[in-house]
Amino acid sequence: MTKILIIDDEESIRTMMRMTLELDGYEVLDAEDGPTGLAVFKEHAPKIVLLDVRMPGMSGLEVLSRIKAADPDTEVLIITGHGDMDMAIECMRKEASNFLTKPISDELLSVALKQAMEKLALKKKIREYTENLETLVREANVELEKAYQFRANLIENSPDAIVSVRKGGEIVIFNSAAEKLLGYNKSEVIGKMNIVKLYPPGEAKRVMKDLRSTECGGLGILKKREGVVVHKDGHEIPVYLSAAILYDQGQEAGSVGIFTDLTERKQLEKQLLRSEKLSSLGRLSAGIAHEINQPLTGVLTFASLLRKKFVKDESTRKDLDIIVRETTRIRGIVQGILEFARETPVRKQPIAIQDVVEQTLNIVVRQERFFGINLVKDYDQSVPEVVADPSLMEQVFMNIVLNAVDAMHGSGTLTIRTRHDSDWVMVDFQDSGEGMPESVVDKIFDPFFTTKDSSEGLGMGLGLAVSYGIVKNHNGDIEVDSQVGRGTTFTVRLPVNPPSETGPVCEV
Numbered sequence: 001m002t003k004i005l006i007i008d009d010e011e012s013i014r015t016m017m018r019m020t021l022e023l024d025g026y027e028v029l030d031a032e033d034g035p036t037g038l039a040v041f042k043e044h045a046p047k048i049v050l051l052d053v054r055m056p057g058m059s060g061l062e063v064l065s066r067i068k069a070a071d072p073d074t075e076v077l078i079i080t081g082h083g084d085m086d087m088a089i090e091c092m093r094k095e096a097s098n099f100l101t102k103p104i105s106d107e108l109l110s111v112a113l114k115q116a117m118e119k120l121a122l123k124k125k126i127r128e129y130t131e132n133l134e135t136l137v138r139e140a141n142v143e144l145e146k147a148y149q150f151r152a153n154l155i156e157n158s159p160d161a162i163v164s165v166r167k168g169g170e171i172v173i174f175n176s177a178a179e180k181l182l183g184y185n186k187s188e189v190i191g192k193m194n195i196v197k198l199y200p201p202g203e204a205k206r207v208m209k210d211l212r213s214t215e216c217g218g219l220g221i222l223k224k225r226e227g228v229v230v231h232k233d234g235h236e237i238p239v240y241l242s243a244a245i246l247y248d249q250g251q252e253a254g255s256v257g258i259f260t261d262l263t264e265r266k267q268l269e270k271q272l273l274r275s276e277k278l279s280s281l282g283r284l285s286a287g288i289a290h291e292i293n294q295p296l297t298g299v300l301t302f303a304s305l306l307r308k309k310f311v312k313d314e315s316t317r318k319d320l321d322i323i324v325r326e327t328t329r330i331r332g333i334v335q336g337i338l339e340f341a342r343e344t345p346v347r348k349q350p351i352a353i354q355d356v357v358e359q360t361l362n363i364v365v366r367q368e369r370f371f372g373i374n375l376v377k378d379y380d381q382s383v384p385e386v387v388a389d390p391s392l393m394e395q396v397f398m399n400i401v402l403n404a405v406d407a408m409h410g411s412g413t414l415t416i417r418t419r420h421d422s423d424w425v426m427v428d429f430q431d432s433g434e435g436m437p438e439s440v441v442d443k444i445f446d447p448f449f450t451t452k453d454s455s456e457g458l459g460m461g462l463g464l465a466v467s468y469g470i471v472k473n474h475n476g477d478i479e480v481d482s483q484v485g486r487g488t489t490f491t492v493r494l495p496v497n498p499p500s501e502t503g504p505v506c507e508v
Contacts, residue, residue: 003046007037034058183232407433
């Protein structure tokens, strides 16, 4: 029976989680503060810890550091009632496994614990593999053929990508995880490709230089560090890299590298940063917009009155026309800021998502800029209902559709597809437009970032930021896949069974 330790200063939280976890078959220990929790951890050695990051006395960060120092393999899941971005990133740097915000639904807790159990199993496999690999290298000169078969089985079953090369860089080992990570088949790589091609320019030489130095883990050893490898299609993948030089009778014969994919972790960090930035900027923008609105209304009112007074003075009237026009444009920008920052209760109800898509299209297709667009609908009629605010989801779809139309410059195909799996309902908006480079994709949900001409008060860069906030408040996500010259696909994901809500939900 797996032991789980709960460290939280709120007794009600500990009691509720204990009851839930014991029903799921776990052996549960608990503690009300950091020192008590460390004592329980030392005595019982649980493999999973649910840790409140904010507690009186010893902080959760200090408890996390001490637990990881005592047993690095322990899976620590941080729980908090605050969406503190800096704290979340610091916890992840200290190798916390997950970051859960209170109140935690039973479903989310179950998924997080399942992932923790899987990680524990993988760590055990990797540890066993590493121990066997070290033995394998030492015995290579004596039983090379026999050891090769044993090593091949271990390497092939590793969850991490493993690539081994002869001296000079020719790849001789390329396991299934490497195929999945880098996009190549073994037949394309083994004996045919140099390791240099798997790194950005110059990086392979830097890795070998560090391997031959004594500053990165010892001579012939490269300790785990962050790096980048290059996928077959050319995009870069963030990884943890560790490596070792292989010797034959004291002479350098090649090297082996182990790569752990960090894509999911980097995406989580990016989502956390984006969510916090949206929240902070929304509050700041609302305050600024309210302060600007009052004097702006005064300027517009008196400029309009003066324009009537000087109706016969053409020169003065033209100057006043400019003042009125530009003030009106500023007021539109302020209204956009207020729209971004507003906090309106979300009115959720069961809806058929394709009905909301149709309502959106009924408005958009009548606009002149849509006249040259070929619209393709691919609706899965078995898609279940979702619980959402139809008005807000219509706003999300409207922003995405209009962006797609603008990207096609009056001609092209927009394909809208609905689909689902056991957990999610998805709506794809695929356009045949100009596409976007990765540097733009990374910023499109940032407030006030836009590639459009804002000279007429349009393209303020708030539409997608607002849409992202709306979808996040529905416990969903928006994904973007774009390539320059090949178009863009926005995918809106909404949960089939959203977590229960104990209070009012507000739009960010």
